[in-house]
Amino acid sequence: MxxxxxxxxxxxxxxxxxxxxxxxAGANGAGKSTLIKILSGAYPSYRGEIRVAGRPRRLSSPAVARALGIATIHQELSLVPSLSIAENMQLSLTGSALGLRSRARERAFAARVLSLVGLALDPDTRVERLSLGERQLLEIARALAQDANVLILDEPSSALSEPERLRLFSEVERAVQRGAAVLYISHRMEEIYRLGQRISVLCDGALVLTRLASELDRAELLRAMLGSARPELGAARPLSRSAGEKAVLEVRGLCAGQAARVEGVSFTLGAGEVLGLAGLDGSGPSVLLRALVGEAKLTAGEISVLGQRYLPTGPGRALGRGVAFLPADRKASIFEELSVVKNASLSALGRFTRRGFVDRARELRAVSELSARVRLKAPSLTSSARALSGGNQQKLALARCLLAGPSVLALEDPTRGVDAASKLDVYAAMADALRAGLGILLYSSELEELMALCDRVLVFFEGRVVSLLTKPEIGRERLLAAMMGAP
Ligand SMILES: Nc1ncnc2c1ncn2[C@@H]1O[C@H](COP(=O)(O)OP(=O)(O)OP(=O)(O)O)[C@@H](O)[C@H]1O
Ligand SMILES: [Mg+2]
Incomplete structure (x- = not known):
C-alpha cells in the first residue's frame, strides 16, 4: 500500500x-492501521490477494467486507456525536436485514447491544454526551453485535478504564470461543500477552515475525518492534523533583460541570511537579481539566496561576494565561487538513509574528526542533496531519501544547496510542518542560503511568477527591481501591 x-x-x-x-504489534507508523483498513474495505486500491474462508475476495468497500463477516473497530472513533446511541447502531447495520425496523425495536436492539459491554445507558442518549470511554465501548458493542467471523480491533482499549478494559477482554474471549478469528492491535505488553495466542510484528510496513505468544518473550518482541538500534528501555523514573516550590497553579474549593461534575476540589501544583489525577470514567478528572480551561462550567471556587487570580473562559484565552490543555480525543485537537507545522504552531503564532507577519523560517525551525524531540514520524512537516499514524498525531498534539510555552500543562492521557518506545520520548519532553519550571497535571487511564511518573496522585470518586496518595503509597492496589470508593 x-x-x-x-x-x-x-x-x-x-x-x-x-x-x-x-x-x-509494531511501533507508531509501522503500518498496522493501514493493514486493518485494507481488511475492512476502507482502502480498496491495495495490491495482492486476500482470501476469506479460503476463497479469494476483493475487499472493495466497507460494505463488502461486512457482508463477508469482517467487523472492524477502527482506531479513530466513527460515531456521529449528534445522533443518539440507537441511531448510531442502525447506521452500521443499514443495508442488512436489520435496516428497516420500528423505533421500538431499534431501541430494544440498542439496549441489548449496550448490555453486551455492560453499559447502562438510555439508547436515546446522544453520543456527544458520552465520555470517551463510553464511546469506545459503544463502538466495540456495535462490532460485537454483528457476530462476525473476523473481528478486528485497532487499539480498542486505549481510552478505557481498568474495569472497562476487563469487560472488553471477556467479550473478546467470548468471540474467540464461538470460533471467531480476532485481530487485535495494542501497544500494551500486558494486554498483548494476556489476550494473544499468536503475535505478529510489523516494522516499517514489513512483516518481521509471526510467532506463538508462548514462544516469544517480551525482550524479543520489543526488539522486533523497534527494528533498528534503539536505546535499551529503562523503567520510566518519576519526573517530579519536589513539590512545594513555587506554586504555578492553585485551586481552592472548585465546583464545576453539570451532568458529570466535580465538587470541592483543592490542590496546589508546584513548579517542576507532576500531579497525577486518577479515577474511573466520569469520576471527575476530565471535568476538572476542562474546567481549568473554561470548557466545563465553573460554579464555585478560586483558581490562581502564578499567584494571579484566573477565571477560565475558553481554551484560547487559557493558553494566553499559561494553561495548556491536551484532550484525550485526538479528533478534538488535530486538524487533519492542515499541515504538521500549522497544527503544531496553531496556538503559538504570536511567538513567530513580527510586525503582523509570521516568520515562517522561525516557525519551521521551532516545530522541527520539537518534532525531533518527541521523535515525530511524518512524511514531511508540510504534509497534512491526515498522513500521520494515530500515535504520531498524539505526539503532534503534545508538541502544540509545548510550543505555546505554558506554565501549566493539563494532560489527559497524553500517551494514548503511543508505542512503548515513543512513550519514553513523550516522558522526556515532559521532563524538559518540568526543568523549564512548568507544572504538569496528568490524568492517565494507565495506572502504571501514574505510578511511574508522579510523586503525588489525587484520586477522584463520584466527583470528589477521596484521597491524596504520596510516592511510596502509590501502588496498583491502593489506587484501584480508592478509585472504587473503598475507604
Ligand atoms: N492517508 C495517508 N497519507 C499518507 N501517508 C499515510 C496515510 N495514512 C498513513 N500514512 C503513513 O503510512 C505509515 C503507516 O501508518 P499506519 O497508520 O498504518 O501506522 P500504525 O502502525 O497504525 O501506527 P500507530 O501505532 O501510530 O497507530 C505511516 O508512515 C503514515 O505516516
Ligand atoms: Mg494505527
Whole structure:
C-alpha cells in the first residue's frame, strides 16, 4: 500500500485462524492501521490477494467486507456525536436485514447491544454526551453485535478504564470461543500477552515475525518492534523533583460541570511537579481539566496561576494565561487538513509574528526542533496531519501544547496510542518542560503511568477527591481501591 512516496505496507503475507486472538504489534507508523483498513474495505486500491474462508475476495468497500463477516473497530472513533446511541447502531447495520425496523425495536436492539459491554445507558442518549470511554465501548458493542467471523480491533482499549478494559477482554474471549478469528492491535505488553495466542510484528510496513505468544518473550518482541538500534528501555523514573516550590497553579474549593461534575476540589501544583489525577470514567478528572480551561462550567471556587487570580473562559484565552490543555480525543485537537507545522504552531503564532507577519523560517525551525524531540514520524512537516499514524498525531498534539510555552500543562492521557518506545520520548519532553519550571497535571487511564511518573496522585470518586496518595503509597492496589470508593 503506497501513499505518495511512503510505502505504508509491502509484501505482507499473514493468516488469521478461527478461534484465536492474533495480536498485531509494531511501533507508531509501522503500518498496522493501514493493514486493518485494507481488511475492512476502507482502502480498496491495495495490491495482492486476500482470501476469506479460503476463497479469494476483493475487499472493495466497507460494505463488502461486512457482508463477508469482517467487523472492524477502527482506531479513530466513527460515531456521529449528534445522533443518539440507537441511531448510531442502525447506521452500521443499514443495508442488512436489520435496516428497516420500528423505533421500538431499534431501541430494544440498542439496549441489548449496550448490555453486551455492560453499559447502562438510555439508547436515546446522544453520543456527544458520552465520555470517551463510553464511546469506545459503544463502538466495540456495535462490532460485537454483528457476530462476525473476523473481528478486528485497532487499539480498542486505549481510552478505557481498568474495569472497562476487563469487560472488553471477556467479550473478546467470548468471540474467540464461538470460533471467531480476532485481530487485535495494542501497544500494551500486558494486554498483548494476556489476550494473544499468536503475535505478529510489523516494522516499517514489513512483516518481521509471526510467532506463538508462548514462544516469544517480551525482550524479543520489543526488539522486533523497534527494528533498528534503539536505546535499551529503562523503567520510566518519576519526573517530579519536589513539590512545594513555587506554586504555578492553585485551586481552592472548585465546583464545576453539570451532568458529570466535580465538587470541592483543592490542590496546589508546584513548579517542576507532576500531579497525577486518577479515577474511573466520569469520576471527575476530565471535568476538572476542562474546567481549568473554561470548557466545563465553573460554579464555585478560586483558581490562581502564578499567584494571579484566573477565571477560565475558553481554551484560547487559557493558553494566553499559561494553561495548556491536551484532550484525550485526538479528533478534538488535530486538524487533519492542515499541515504538521500549522497544527503544531496553531496556538503559538504570536511567538513567530513580527510586525503582523509570521516568520515562517522561525516557525519551521521551532516545530522541527520539537518534532525531533518527541521523535515525530511524518512524511514531511508540510504534509497534512491526515498522513500521520494515530500515535504520531498524539505526539503532534503534545508538541502544540509545548510550543505555546505554558506554565501549566493539563494532560489527559497524553500517551494514548503511543508505542512503548515513543512513550519514553513523550516522558522526556515532559521532563524538559518540568526543568523549564512548568507544572504538569496528568490524568492517565494507565495506572502504571501514574505510578511511574508522579510523586503525588489525587484520586477522584463520584466527583470528589477521596484521597491524596504520596510516592511510596502509590501502588496498583491502593489506587484501584480508592478509585472504587473503598475507604
Ligand atoms: N492517508 C495517508 N497519507 C499518507 N501517508 C499515510 C496515510 N495514512 C498513513 N500514512 C503513513 O503510512 C505509515 C503507516 O501508518 P499506519 O497508520 O498504518 O501506522 P500504525 O502502525 O497504525 O501506527 P500507530 O501505532 O501510530 O497507530 C505511516 O508512515 C503514515 O505516516
Ligand atoms: Mg494505527
Amino acid at each position: 503506497q501513499f505518495g512516496a511512503t510505502t505504508a505496507l509491502s509484501e505482507v503475507s499473514i493468516a488469521f485462524e478461527p478461534g484465536e486472538v492474533h495480536v498485531l
